[in-house]
Amino acid sequence: MAENTNAAGEVAAGAPPGMPQLNPDYFANQIFWLIITLLVIYFVLSRVALPRIAAILAERQGTITNDIAAAEDLKAKAEAAEAAYDKALADARAEAQRISGETKAAIQADLDVAIEKADAEIAAKASESEKAIADIRAGAHDAIKEVAKDAAKDIVALMGGKADAKSITAAVNARMKG
Amino acid sequence: MADEAHGGGGLSFHPMDQFEVKALFGGSDIHWYTITNVTLWLALAILAVIGLLVLTTSKRDTVPGRGQSIAELMYGFVYKMVEDVTGKDGIKYFPYIMTLFMFILCANFLGLIPMSFTTTSHIAVTAILGFGVFFAVTILGFVKNGASFLGLFWVSSAPLPLRPILAIIEIISYFVRPVSHSIRLAGNMMAGHAVLKVFAGFAQVAAIAPVAIIGVMAIYGLEVLVSAIQAYVFTILTCVYLKDALHPHH
Amino acid sequence: MEGELAHIGAGLAAIGSGAAAIGVGHVAGNFLAGALRNPSAAAGQTATLFIGIAFAEALGIFSFLVALLLMFAV
Numbered sequence: 001m002a003e004n005t006n007a008a009g010e011v012a013a014g015a016p017p018g019m020p021q022l023n024p025d026y027f028a029n030q031i032f033w034l035i036i037t038l039l040v041i042y043f044v045l046s047r048v049a050l051p052r053i054a055a056i057l058a059e060r061q062g063t064i065t066n067d068i069a070a071a072e073d074l075k076a077k078a079e080a081a082e083a084a085y086d087k088a089l090a091d092a093r094a095e096a097q098r099i100s101g102e103t104k105a106a107i108q109a110d111l112d113v114a115i116e117k118a119d120a121e122i123a124a125k126a127s128e129s130e131k132a133i134a135d136i137r138a139g140a141h142d143a144i145k146e147v148a149k150d151a152a153k154d155i156v157a158l159m160g161g162k163a164d165a166k167s168i169t170a171a172v173n174a175r176m177k178g
Numbered sequence: 179m180a181d182e183a184h185g186g187g188g189l190s191f192h193p194m195d196q197f198e199v200k201a202l203f204g205g206s207d208i209h210w211y212t213i214t215n216v217t218l219w220l221a222l223a224i225l226a227v228i229g230l231l232v233l234t235t236s237k238r239d240t241v242p243g244r245g246q247s248i249a250e251l252m253y254g255f256v257y258k259m260v261e262d263v264t265g266k267d268g269i270k271y272f273p274y275i276m277t278l279f280m281f282i283l284c285a286n287f288l289g290l291i292p293m294s295f296t297t298t299s300h301i302a303v304t305a306i307l308g309f310g311v312f313f314a315v316t317i318l319g320f321v322k323n324g325a326s327f328l329g330l331f332w333v334s335s336a337p338l339p340l341r342p343i344l345a346i347i348e349i350i351s352y353f354v355r356p357v358s359h360s361i362r363l364a365g366n367m368m369a370g371h372a373v374l375k376v377f378a379g380f381a382q383v384a385a386i387a388p389v390a391i392i393g394v395m396a397i398y399g400l401e402v403l404v405s406a407i408q409a410y411v412f413t414i415l416t417c418v419y420l421k422d423a424l425h426p427h428h
Numbered sequence: 429m430e431g432e433l434a435h436i437g438a439g440l441a442a443i444g445s446g447a448a449a450i451g452v453g454h455v456a457g458n459f460l461a462g463a464l465r466n467p468s469a470a471a472g473q474t475a476t477l478f479i480g481i482a483f484a485e486a487l488g489i490f491s492f493l494v495a496l497l498l499m500f501a502v
Contacts, residue, residue: 033214
């Protein structure tokens with residue numbers, strides 16, 4: 001190990017002493033190649049790389065601007081379409097309302113006519129029935145009168161009297177009225 | 179145990195070996211044109227930049243994929259930074275600042291690969307970056323504003339007796355800028371990598387090896403953060419200096 | 429002997445890293461305190477935060493550099 005350290009020390013001593021950075025023998029070489037490197041990088045960048053990247057960025061900026069304009073166009077179109085759709089919807093709704101109103105009115109009219117007719121028929125039927133009832137009632141009245149006259153004549157005959165038809169009728173009529 | 183008493187013994191730390199510059203194709207002399215590991219990792223940094231910014235955007239998709247998103251993100255990040263700090267008239271210096279940012283970012287991250295070589299940990303490299311920014315900004319300031327660029331040092335909002343003192347302080351801080359600008363980056367990179375190496379050295383002792391390895395993992399996570407933040411800080415300070423050059427009056 | 433003194437000096441210089449840590453903590457803590465009082469203004473000030481942290485940290489890096497110089501270059 002000690003030999004190793006010594007050997008390493010000898011290597012360091014064999015090379016020019018101290019830091020390699022401070023060895024003036026190396027300066028010219030480094031400076032020469034550095035200047036060549038910088039020139040090459042500068043020409044590569046200024047001739048090829050930077051114009052190309054600038055062009056790419058400019059092109060992208062243009063594309064983005066165009067795309068934004070196109071997107072705005074499309075948005076305007078979409079808004080117009082939406083307005084048209086809304087209008088169509090409102091129209092359709094109004095139309096539907098109108099049609100339903102008309103239908104309702106027509107139905108109402110038909111209904112009214114039908115109800116009127118039905119009312120008239122009902123009224124006719126009712127008056128007919130009333131007439132029939134009145135007839136029946138009148139018929140019943142006359143029959144009762146007849147029966148009463150006959151009964152009264154029989155009763156008078158049974159009591160031994162003789163009754164003329166005229167006075168019996170008058171008496172029965174008076175009673176029936178009362 | 180006797181070994182350990184022997185001046186560190188079994189532990190042998192060589193935290194600075196990783197920064198050694200070596201010729202790749204034999205030979206021990208390093209001339210200015212020698213192809214070294216510096217060359218290799220700088221070339222890899224170039225490839226990383228190309229891979230990040232050029233290859234990912236080759237399809238030019240309007241809807242970006244993963245790679246292209248990263249490239250656009252970096253572009254937007256630096257662009258916004260330049261615009262926010264320097265204002266509209268700083269935009270034309272954007273490619274230079276993007277170059278600095280991408281280079282430092284890629285070099286920092288490549289340096290985190292184990293066994294790699296961190297180019298930005300060398301003061302020679304960062305000094306070129308820092309002093310390059312310093313001279314460029316100073317010359318630009320004088321070209322744009324003429325002598326009125328010196329108004330940067332004359333704080334007109336301060337009371338008159340204080341102004342000469344402030345001017346001296348401002349001038350000193352102006353000339354310290356490139357030094358701190360470059361040493362901050364190199365120092366951060368060097369310190370982080372040396373600490374990683376020291377923790378890795380502790381792993382040689384079996385008893386504390388698990389702790390050392392967890393320590394290496396934690397420091398590595400911190401270093402990833404530091405690599406990105408140092409690239410950001412270097413870039414934004416460049417933007418601040420550029421703003422001073424373009425608008426020297428406070 | 430001289431080398432040992434350099435090592436002691438390097439250790440002393442490393443104290444500066446702790447001082448820089450206090451400075452960075454101050455910057456970040458005060459930013460957080462301000463950001464919690466007015467979260468809407470915080471997003472615009474992150475750049476300032478990082479610049480402040482960078483300045484505070486640079487001095488710690490300088491002390492680290494001094495330590496390294498004493499260790500390896502003296």
